[in-house]
Structure formats: structure tokens, C-alpha cells
Amino acid sequence: MGAQTSPNRRPFIDLLVEGVEHLGSPICVGLDPVLEKLPEPVRAEHWEPVAAIEAFSTGVIDAVAGIAPVVKLQSACYERYGAAGVRVLEHVAAHARSRGMLVLLDAKRGDIGISAEHYAQAAVGLHANAITVNGYLGPSTIEPYLRAGLGVFVLVRTSNPDSDVVQGVELGDRRSVAGMMGDMVAGIGADWKGERGTLSSVGAVVGATKAADGRMLRERMPDQVFLVPGYGAQGGTQADVRALLRPGPLGAGESGVLVTASRSVIYPTGSEVGGVGIGDSDWGSSVRNAAERLASEIGSITRG
């Protein structure tokens, strides 16, 4: 964890716990901007797609700063525009950092050795504090990010329905594939604890829509923060999130969840077609209200 290569001198988990405790609710706003869904005023003002996406992204960050401690940037939505999109991604991440937010790069990278080191350096260069990682290639695909000073969230049980085809399969020892991945995550995470000696900088992605597996995964990963997609729009409920909490009461910072919402916050009044902002000049307020609603709902079940 050399200071030269690290974006933060302190472990990610400590920055996360403090950020959540400061704002009171463990939520994350997911930015996965798609041109066709952007508010009409943004598209009217910015003819070039990447310019519209940058303006929307920084606008969302301005709206949710002070409410959500973390912003999750969906790398694919920026990479789609090639080098120009990656430059926007860097600008957006820098803007989030300047607003006091932690940046989680949702890149789901997974590669070995030197390639993983390169991906880690790329993420550091993009101002990320943490990154989502795919562990199918084994433990050596995860450690390079930690050594570069990043927190990681390893894909364990994702919220999409057909993840069952792989992650839900039963092993010879009665664990599921997700349970096995969880055990691997817990094992690596033991070496990357924060200053309080409890929670780890190695977290896990566990969907709110997979709550039936949630209790099992919490038992296997007592010290992991679960990045929880699937709440709200995808059908996950407050009860589903509650099933993922560490045994408590512990307070929001130590609750062990980070609930992430994308469409329900960044397109708050919108449907799949059209989106929130069509004709809505005050889209920033709508985004802010949606983030406050999410913070309130999740805060009420994690306050301990």
C-alpha cells in the first residue's frame, strides 16, 4: 500500500464508515447515464453526447452531495464513448471527490497479475476510492486492487434474475457457488481490516433481491460491507435489506450495508421510456428529493 500509488492514505473502509456516520445513512447513488434518458434541458444545452453526460453526471453529484456518502460510476456508460468518454469519467470522479464524496468505480474488472495491477492503476488514475471486482479467476484477481490502496466489492450474489444459473448452483459440500465466493472474500478480507479492527476494505456485492441467500452470506462474511443493489426499482424491500445487516444494533456506519440505487434516484419521476427530466427544468431538485427519500428509508433500518 505504498503512499505513492495510493489514492488515500487511510484504508477505504475507514473513509466509508466515517462518511456514512457523518451523513447518517449508508446509501450510494449509482450513475449510469444513458443519453436517451437524460433530462430535456441537459440535452438541449449540450449537443455533444459526452458533454450532455458530463453535465448530467456533475449535476446529479451536486444534487446528492451531503446526502449520499458514495457515488457509484458505471464505467460502461462512459467507456461506450471511447477515449472521450473515459476523459468524462475522470472529470466526473474528480468532481465527486471535490464535493466530498467517495467514488466507487463500477467496472467489474477481473484479470490476473500484471493486468489486474494495470486495472488498479487505471482506477486510481480515475480518482476511484473503490472498485467492483469479479473473482472468477481466483484470489490473485482481487489483491492487486487492495495493494494499490483501493477498496473492493467482489461480485458474490448479484441482483439480476439469471445470476442463479451460476451463483445459485450447489457444490458437493452443500455450499452454493455464491457461498464459496463469499468464503473466499472473507478470507482475503481478514488481512485488510480498518482501524477499528472489525469491518474490512474487502466488501461484497449482494443483491437485495437475493435476500433468501442473504442471511447465509452474512454468516459467512461477518466483517464485509455488502454493496446492495436491487432495492426499490428491482423489487428489494426494507425487510430484504434488514436481512443483510450485521447483528446489532451498531449504527449506520457499522451496519455492514451500502444500499445503492441508480434509476430510482437519477431518473426519479421517469419511466423506462422518457425518463425523469423530459421537460423538467428542475430535475436537480427531483434527484435530491429522491436521494433524501432513499436516505431516510435506509437510515431508518440501519440506525441501530
Add this chain to the structure above:
Amino acid sequence: MGAQTSPNRRPFIDLLVEGVEHLGSPICVGLDPVLEKLPEPVRAEHWEPVAAIEAFSTGVIDAVAGIAPVVKLQSACYERYGAAGVRVLEHVAAHARSRGMLVLLDAKRGDIGISAEHYAQAAVGLHANAITVNGYLGPSTIEPYLRAGLGVFVLVRTSNPDSDVVQGVELGDRRSVAGMMGDMVAGIGADWKGERGTLSSVGAVVGATKAADGRMLRERMPDQVFLVPGYGAQGGTQADVRALLRPGPLGAGESGVLVTASRSVIYPTGSEVGGVGIGDSDWGSSVRNAAERLASEIGSITRG
């Protein structure tokens, strides 16, 4: 497979089979350029890292064009340099296409729905013919690339030693995790056959160092091309590759393997420290000789 979004009007597998048949040997040269390993003349001429990497990459392509039908670009090595690196990646891929090579983007992407569609569009924009994909999130993480007109190679059994921790684990039904992934790949692949109705545009990554699993995986995936890393430098032998072939004789194009080598070709006389070209002004010839050696070795066991 709308023509508008497709980089090729014909299925990837047909382009691959024809490319291999034309040149006689199913090999792929992997470009994962690391600044410290570049030939001294390249570094002397190009002070800026991305410029040196671009010059080296295009030089390797010029050296192996006409020998290897496919070049594999390690995305991490370019992404490391942010937007500037992605621009170089695009230039390098375009150069390879202009030299008649197929471009395999080794990006190991894995995400769902709209995000996977965006990654697919990004790969098309980078002139890729095919992409490596991680299937841990399920079948829906694979199909968007195919619909965008790309071939895919799904990570099934990778060549790194610690892949055993995940991929080698036994399921309740006695398959391994890799075997299960192989079955999923074969299932998806059945819908994406080439013009000859045999081989599929859905391939699999199967390391030469995992040949003990190779026969089992070949039985599960009779119509998949295996992208085979691990030959040579990592210890895989001709016998290991032979174990991965489709039952034949079939000829190189239908053999069902695409053996990929990186360091042993692009740094042919080099060690881990220093690399080939330190002080070697004729590094291009060394690369060409190494590629010819690889083509000869693999050609001799796949010619049927």
C-alpha cells in the same frame, strides 16, 4: 445482429476459420505492452509512455501480420493510461484491422443488461471483432456482445494457478465450476453457429496448463473454439494443446483451438527483467521469428 451496430457483416467464427485456413496455423499474438519491457530503441525514440506503447504495438502487428490471423489486445495495459491510453488502443486495433488481422479485445468484461450493451458498443467502437467475457453474472452477461456482432470467448478454465480455488471446485452433481460454465457456454453457443453449421461464435478460454480438465471441457463444448493461453512460457506443451483439439483430423481452421502467446512472442529473447529489445535495433525481426516458431509448432499439431 443488425448491420448498423455490427463491425462485421459475417459471423466472427467464419472470419476466424477463414483467417486460420489462409495462414495455416491457429495462433494469436497477445499484446500486453508494459513500458519497462519495451525495446530500448522504441523507448529512446518516444519519450511519452503512450507514444512508446503505440509504436511498439503497431511494430509488433507489422511483424506478425501474415503469420498470426489474430491479435489479442490486453485492455488493461492501455486503460492504465486513462483516456490517452484508450485512444492508443483504438489506433492499435485499427492498425491491426488494416493489416488484415482479426482483433480480440482481452477486456474480460462482465455486467448485465444495459451495461453489457454499452461495453459491447465500446468494443465495436474500438474495432474489436471479438472480446473476452466473464460469465459469473449469468447468460445475460454474454448475449449482448453477440447481438452487437462480436465473437466472445468466455472465461471457463484460466491458466493462472489459483484459478483452481474457484473454477476447480466440485459441484453436487460432480461437475466442476468450470464444467458448469462450459455447459452454459455450449448452450448459448448453439444459437450462434457459423455458416458451416459446426463451430460457434461463442468460444471459451481454456488454459493449456489445465489440460487435465481439457478433455472434459472439450466433451462439454464440442463446437467451441478454445482460446488457449499458457502454452510455452507458462509451461503448457504441444501435448497439452493436442488434448484440447476437436476430434479430427479437421485441419487448422476447424481444429477448435486458438493458441495465444504474449511474452514469448513480443519479448522473444527477453527475460522478466529487461525484455527482448534492450539494445536490439532489429527487435521486429526477433518478434517475427518468434511468431513463425509458434505458428510452426501449433500448425504441426492442428493440420489434421
